Amino acid sequence: MTAAAPGRRWLFADQLGPQYLDRSDQPVLLVESRAVFGRRRFHRAKAHLLLSALRHRARELGDQVIYLQVDTYDEALEQVTDELDCLQPSSYAADRYVRSRGITVLPDDRGFATTREEFSAWASGRKRLLLEDFYRWQRLRHDLLMEGKDPVGGQWNYDHDNREPPPKAATLGLDEPWWPGEDDIDAQVREDLDRWERDGLASFAGEDGPRWAAATRWEALASLEHFVGRRLAQFGPTEDAMLAQDPWMAHSALSPAINLGLLHPLECVHAAEQAYRDGLAPLASVEGYVRQVIGWREYIWSIYWHVPADYRTRNAMHATHDLPEWFRELDAAGEVTANCLRSVLRALRERGWVHHIPRLMVLSNYAMQRGWDPAQVTAWFHESFVDGYDWVMLPNVVGMSQHADGGLMATKPYASGGAYINRMSDYCKGCAYDPKVRLGERACPFTAGYWAFIDRNAELLRGNRRMLQPIAGLGRLTDREAVLAQERDRGDGPP
Ligand SMILES: Cc1cc2nc3c(=O)[nH]c(=O)nc-3n(C[C@H](O)[C@H](O)[C@H](O)COP(=O)(O)OP(=O)(O)OC[C@H]3O[C@@H](n4cnc5c(N)ncnc54)[C@H](O)[C@@H]3O)c2cc1C
Ligand code: SF4
Numbered sequence: 001m002t003a004a005a006p007g008r009r010w011l012f013a014d015q016l017g018p019q020y021l022d023r024s025d026q027p028v029l030l031v032e033s034r035a036v037f038g039r040r041r042f043h044r045a046k047a048h049l050l051l052s053a054l055r056h057r058a059r060e061l062g063d064q065v066i067y068l069q070v071d072t073y074d075e076a077l078e079q080v081t082d083e084l085d086c087l088q089p090s091s092y093a094a095d096r097y098v099r100s101r102g103i104t105v106l107p108d109d110r111g112f113a114t115t116r117e118e119f120s121a122w123a124s125g126r127k128r129l130l131l132e133d134f135y136r137w138q139r140l141r142h143d144l145l146m147e148g149k150d151p152v153g154g155q156w157n158y159d160h161d162n163r164e165p166p167p168k169a170a171t172l173g174l175d176e177p178w179w180p181g182e183d184d185i186d187a188q189v190r191e192d193l194d195r196w197e198r199d200g201l202a203s204f205a206g207e208d209g210p211r212w213a214a215a216t217r218w219e220a221l222a223s224l225e226h227f228v229g230r231r232l233a234q235f236g237p238t239e240d241a242m243l244a245q246d247p248w249m250a251h252s253a254l255s256p257a258i259n260l261g262l263l264h265p266l267e268c269v270h271a272a273e274q275a276y277r278d279g280l281a282p283l284a285s286v287e288g289y290v291r292q293v294i295g296w297r298e299y300i301w302s303i304y305w306h307v308p309a310d311y312r313t314r315n316a317m318h319a320t321h322d323l324p325e326w327f328r329e330l331d332a333a334g335e336v337t338a339n340c341l342r343s344v345l346r347a348l349r350e351r352g353w354v355h356h357i358p359r360l361m362v363l364s365n366y367a368m369q370r371g372w373d374p375a376q377v378t379a380w381f382h383e384s385f386v387d388g389y390d391w392v393m394l395p396n397v398v399g400m401s402q403h404a405d406g407g408l409m410a411t412k413p414y415a416s417g418g419a420y421i422n423r424m425s426d427y428c429k430g431c432a433y434d435p436k437v438r439l440g441e442r443a444c445p446f447t448a449g450y451w452a453f454i455d456r457n458a459e460l461l462r463g464n465r466r467m468l469q470p471i472a473g474l475g476r477l478t479d480r481e482a483v484l485a486q487e488r489d490r491g492d493g494p495p
Pocket of ligand 2: 447
């Protein structure tokens with residue numbers, strides 16, 4: 001048994017910032033559980049980041065911490081005699097576990113700016129839980145970009161300015177996000193992961209390149225400062241655009257640090273607002289960033305706890321295909337021809353991260369078009385992204401991207417053909433397919449796949465006014481049967 005003082009705080013791997021302690025000398029328990037890497041095939045960069053962040057926190061805390069490297073949580077708890085408490089875990093599974101073990105759960109969600117009670121009070125009596133309403137409520141109550149009760153600049157929303165296609169150049173020409181240097185802890189993590197793989201204890205997808213995401217509070221603050229000072233000003237206009245040679249664009253790449261609890265969302269938006277007030281970044285970019293963090297992120301977190309228990313298993317589009325191997329393995333064998341999908345899977349393989357639009361309009365769009373099982377798609381996103389956690393996956397994948405909840409979160413499926421990708425990226429220029437062609441050798445798998453998707457789901461979607469136009473468009477296709485046969489043949493193979 002490990003001897004220790006009473007009143008020990010068990011910190012989970014996504015509770016690593018200072019705000020998770022009540023006093024600076026509070027005794028802490030940190031647990032590194034190996035079994036989780038044996039159960040699921042995570043991206044190796046994700047396993048690296050999590051272990052590196054946990055071990056760095058343990059080193060910072062020194063004698064204050066009991067750091068246990070075990071197979072399971074049960075094994076860890078057998079070694080700790082102190083009374084434990086913890087802060088609200090971020091998943092249903094962890095919540096159930098700690099409660100079943102009699103651990104005191106304090107209700108605060110210190111990685112977010114919205115408590116469940118606040119969200120429930122806001123949601124109560126509303127017919128629809130619209131993001132825009134939620135976002136304005138957040139702006140007002142947190143006094144962000146406000147002048148009294150009015151939004152700074154007289155407008156709540158600069159989406160109109162923030163939807164530009166990419167520039168003609170191959171990159172935005174910005175500095176890359178700030179990268180931390182690795183240290184002895186990272187080297188040890190690599191050695192351990194190699195050994196676990198060799199011994200058959202774990203198996204990973206993707207590459208474990210130099211660690212780019214922050215694993216410590218200091219690194220997280222440096223990343224935030226760099227983003228606000230060097231990249232935030234350009235965030236807005238090309239927020240939705242994609243460039244094959246510029247995976248970061250002007251995105252913050254701070255989601256891993258925020259989701260590890262190393263940055264608080266409010267400190268991120270306060271820093272962004274200050275940049276606007278100091279004249280260092282235009283309002284449209286700052287508002288765009290604030291909307292993502294204090295609007296979308298908080299909304300997704302709140303929806304996770306708000307939706308019914310069966311949400312996880314919803315499959316409104318009756319999508320039942322298994323995820324194909326080439327997709328699971330992030331096209332490691334280089335089998336994909338479609339330039340957009342190939343480039344995005346390569347970037348994901350290399351870093352465990354791509355920005356929002358490739359996630360939604362390339363990866364998820366393809367999965368939905370092909371009818372892949374939403375539960376499998378959810379698990380794949382969780383495992384493949386360095387910033388993936390249960391709370392963020394359910395609403396984003398089941399709701400937003402796969403329409404598996406039947407429209408609770410999005411008024412229509414986020415399905416689109418190659419024309420959207422062509423407008424918002426430079427992928428199509430270098431592609432063997434043509435976004436305007438739906439039949440024959442050059443038929444774009446997204447364009448043809450879109451029509452196959454509409455055809456397969458026409459009956460389900462007919463009740464949705466926003467889908468009537470595409471359904472009517474499908475009826476006008478003279479080559480409809482040939483396109484459908486072609487897409488049946490393409491099936492789930494690498495496009
Ligand atoms: C299918 C799908 C899967 C996603 N999976 C994840 C995930 O595993 N983890 C994750 O943090 N985000 C996820 N997102 C949301 C979003 O894509 C990422 O937060 C963002 O791309 C992270 O990069 P960034 O930090 O550069 O973001 P920026 O473009 O700089 O945006 C700023 C911040 O806004 C927040 N944010 C914006 N949109 C969302 C959203 N929809 N949900 C949650 N936070 C949001 C993030 O904290 C992000 O850091 C997913 C979106 C989709 C459509
Ligand atoms: S033509 Fe189609 S497959 Fe090729 S990059 Fe464009 S959208 Fe992707």
